[in-house]
Each structure stands twice: as structure tokens, then as C-alpha cells.
Amino acid sequence: MKLSFIGLGSMGSAMATRLIESGHDVTVWNRSAGATEALVSAGASAVDSVKEAFQNPFVFSMLSNDAAALEQFSAENLATAAPGTIHVNHSSLSPEAADELTARHATAGVGYLACPVLGRPVAAGSGQLNILAGGDPALVEKVQPVLDVLGKRTWNMGDSPRRANLVKIGVNFNIIHAVEALGESIALMERGGVDPEAFVELLTNTLFGGIVYTGYGNAIATKSYYPAGFSVALGRKDLGLAADMAAEFGLSLPTVPALIDVFDKTLANPEFKDADWASIAQVSRDQ
Numbered sequence: 001m002k003l004s005f006i007g008l009g010s011m012g013s014a015m016a017t018r019l020i021e022s023g024h025d026v027t028v029w030n031r032s033a034g035a036t037e038a039l040v041s042a043g044a045s046a047v048d049s050v051k052e053a054f055q056n057p058f059v060f061s062m063l064s065n066d067a068a069a070l071e072q073f074s075a076e077n078l079a080t081a082a083p084g085t086i087h088v089n090h091s092s093l094s095p096e097a098a099d100e101l102t103a104r105h106a107t108a109g110v111g112y113l114a115c116p117v118l119g120r121p122v123a124a125g126s127g128q129l130n131i132l133a134g135g136d137p138a139l140v141e142k143v144q145p146v147l148d149v150l151g152k153r154t155w156n157m158g159d160s161p162r163r164a165n166l167v168k169i170g171v172n173f174n175i176i177h178a179v180e181a182l183g184e185s186i187a188l189m190e191r192g193g194v195d196p197e198a199f200v201e202l203l204t205n206t207l208f209g210g211i212v213y214t215g216y217g218n219a220i221a222t223k224s225y226y227p228a229g230f231s232v233a234l235g236r237k238d239l240g241l242a243a244d245m246a247a248e249f250g251l252s253l254p255t256v257p258a259l260i261d262v263f264d265k266t267l268a269n270p271e272f273k274d275a276d277w278a279s280i281a282q283v284s285r286d287q
Contacts, residue, residue: 001025001146004053005044005060006072007091008035010229011117012062014124015090015150017042019060022127022149029053054081054110058143062090065237066097073101078108086111086139088146090131092172092234094241095162098134102161111139114161116168117151120215120229128152134164169245172238176259176277178212182220183281190285196221216278223282225275235277236263 001024005016008030016039020026026044029052030036036046047053050072059081063069069091087110089101098114105112113135123129129151133140136159140147147154157164182200189199200217204210208217219225239259246253262283266272272279 001058002056003027003058003060003146004029004047004056005039005062006030006050006053007062007064007068008039009062009064010121010227011090011124013039014121015060015062015117015129016044018125018127018150019146020044024146024149027053027056050077051080054078054085054087057082057085058146059085059087060090060146061087064091064234066093069093069097069101073104075104075107078104078110081108081110083109084111086113086143088113088115088143089161090115090117092116092168092238092241093165094169094244095166098162098165102135111136112161113139113143114157114164115147115154116164118168118171119151122229124150130155132157132164132167134158134161134167166245169238169241172235173242175212175216176235176239176280177255179216179220179278179280180259180262182213182217183278184284186217186220186281187284187287219276219278220281225272225279228274228276230277232263232266232273232275232277232279235280236260236267239263 003024004027006029008028013035016026016028020043027047028036028039028044029047029050040046053059087105102112113133115131115133118130127149131147131151131154133154134157157167186196190196200221204214204217243256262280265283266280272282
């Protein structure tokens with residue numbers, strides 16, 4: 001299949017590489033040249049603009065935040081898209097941004113799906129992502145062969161793109177709590193003389209199995225925060241999205257102020273500001 005991939009950060013690069021290795025004809029665009037060159041070496045073609053990327057019938061993207069997505073998927077860039085183009089946006093965005101992008105794509109006659117993903121770059125590279133698909137089911141069906149290459153399951157979030165983005169916010173909100181709970185409990189165990197790795201082994205082999213507790217628990221126990229699979233800054237962004245949605249719905253989420261404080265303290269620490277978001281655990285450890 002001939003397709004474009006926009007946004008070549010750690011996750012986008014892993015996803016695009018997976019598509020190339022699976023035999024797809026992939027065109028890439030990225031703001032900085034370094035990541036583009038690596039994908040071209042792997043077999044991709046490169047273009048100089050988002051407008052050019054939208055000349056392919058299928059466009060996939062993974063950008064870091066609302067501002068980046070709204071800038072690149074402007075009305076001007078979408079206006080010259082090839083007729084019948086479908087854009088699959090894998091970014092973790094606010095529902096508000098999803099609504100704006102849905103409207104822009106509709107005006108331009110471009111199909112739009114919000115398909116945020118669950119998983120880290122290693123899962124993307126092995127096709128083991130979970131994909132949350134929101135939008136017209138007929139469009140999802142057309143791109144499903146590509147989604148099947150990237151993920152082990154596509155979860156149907158209904159015909160609204162914003163709903164897929166909302167669910168991703170909810171998932172990440174749960175991960176944040178799990179990481180913080182691990183950080184606090186490991187700090188407690190360490191102060192009491194309990195080996196942190198043994199404690200995590202106990203947790204993950206009894207009551208708290210699964211990817212989050214196993215992966216982040218071991219990272220926290222061994223203080224393995226580099227390279228960042230998902231940065232503190234991106235985690236803080238997603239926490240802010242959860243807070244914004246709570247405000248929109250009139251909900252009070254009591255843990256949010258404390259979690260914001262933890263993330264802000266981590267970002268203010270030069271040792272951890274560029275680390276994996278598991279490093280928020282150090283706020284409890286370093287007290």
C-alpha cells in the first residue's frame with residue numbers, strides 16, 4: 001500500500017519502520033531532517049512538506065501535542081490533498097483539538113480518524129500496539145490492513161474521533177497513578193530496608209501483573225530512566241488533558257493537584273527533565 005507517515009519521533013519512527021519492513025511503500029515527512037534520513041536509509045521516500053505527504057491516498061501521523069497537530073494539519077495544508085485521502089492520526093490529543101481537526105478535514109474532503117495507540121516504541125516495532133479507533137467505520141475498514149500491521153488489536157471507540165482521544169487520556173491517567181503508586185511504595189520499602197527489585201517481583205507475580213507494573217516497576221526499582229520511552233513532558237501534557245476534561249465535565253479529581261506537583265518537580269530537576277516519565281518516582285525517593 002502506498003502511504004505517508006508524518007512525525008518521526010521515537011514512536012513515529014518505530015511505526016513507520018514497521019510499515020516499511022512489512023512491504024508498504026512509505027513516504028515520510030518530519031520537521032527535522034535527522035529522523036527522515038534514518039527512515040530513507042530503511043527504504044522510505046521523503047518529501048519536503050506536509051502538503052506533498054497528503055498526495056498519497058493514506059496518511060498516518062504521530063505528532064507530540066495539539067499545537068503541532070493543529071499547525072501541520074492546517075486548512076491550507078489539507079486543501080490540496082488528493083481526492084479521497086484518509087488521514088489516520090495516532091497522536092494523543094485533546095478532544096477539543098480532535099473536534100477542530102475533524103471539522104478541518106471535512107471541509108477539505110479528507111477522511112479523518114483518531115487512532116491513538118497504547119504501547120511504547122518497542123511494541124510499535126513488533127506490531128504489538130493496541131489501537132483506539134474513532135471515526136467513520138467505513139474509513140476504519142479501509143485502513144484496517146495497515147492497523148493490523150501496527151497493532152495486535154484495534155479497539156472500536158465509535159464514530160466520533162474525539163472519543164478515541166478521550167479514552168487515551170483515561171488510559172494514561174491510570175498509568176500515571178500506577179507509576180506514582182509504584183514510586184511511593186518502593187520509596188517506603190527502601191526506607192524500611194526492603195530490596196526494591198524483590199518488592200517489584202512480589203507485586204508483579206501476585207496481585208499486580210501486567211505490562212505497566214512489570215515494566216515501570218522494574219524501571220523504578222533499578223532507576224533505569226534513560227532512554228525515555230515516554231518523556232516526563234509528554235506525561236505532564238497528558239495529565240493536563242485529564243485535568244482539562246475533568247473541568248469540562250464538572251468533575252473534581254482529588255489526586256490531580258498532587259500529581260501535577262510531582263510532574264512539575266521532576267521537570268524542574270535537570271537530572272530527570274528529559275528522562276522517562278517513570279522518573280516521577282524520584283520525587284518520593286528523594287524527600
